[in-house]
Amino acid sequence: xxxxxxxxxxxxxxxxxxxxxxxxxxxxxxxxxxxxxxxxxxxxxxxxxxxxxxxxxxxxxxxxxxxxxxxxxxxxxxxxxxxxxxxxxxxxxx
Numbered sequence: 001x002x003x004x005x006x007x008x009x010x011x012x013x014x015x016x017x018x019x020x021x022x023x024x025x026x027x028x029x030x031x032x033x034x035x036x037x038x039x040x041x042x043x044x045x046x047x048x049x050x051x052x053x054x055x056x057x058x059x060x061x062x063x064x065x066x067x068x069x070x071x072x073x074x075x076x077x078x079x080x081x082x083x084x085x086x087x088x089x090x091x092x093x094x
Contacts, residue, residue, distance in 0.1 A: 002027060002094040007058065009081035010034050018063030025084045030056030059088045 008028050012035075013021045026034050035055050043051040052060065061069070061084070069075040069087070076083040088094050 001089070002029070002058075004082060004085050007081070007085050007094070008034055009084060012037065018067060021063035023061050023063075023066055023080065023084065024052075024057055025059040025081075025088055027056035027058055030054075058093050059084055059091075 006028050008026045010024045010026055011021065012024065015021075024035055028034075035052070035057065040048075040051060040055070066075060066077070066080070070077045074083075074087060085094065
């Protein structure tokens with residue numbers, strides 16, 4: 001099982017709307033430098049999920065999902081990295 005220190009949280013924005021912002025919990029043992037956005041942008045859309053998995057993506061949520069989970073108390077916006085890690089752990093993803 002991964003420990004919190006073995007993960008990182010990355011934020012990507014592709015527009016101004018909440019659903020254009022993505023939060024990615026990354027396995028740093030697989031991708032110490034995080035998600036390779038250049039490689040991801042060139043990926044075949046049909047293989048997008050597979051490429052993300054290969055890069056160590058544990059969990060990816062958009063801004064709308066993060067807001068909803070924060071309102072439900074399942075994520076802490078002030079400590080998003082740790083709370084996403086805990087959510088992934090609770091769901092058996094780590």
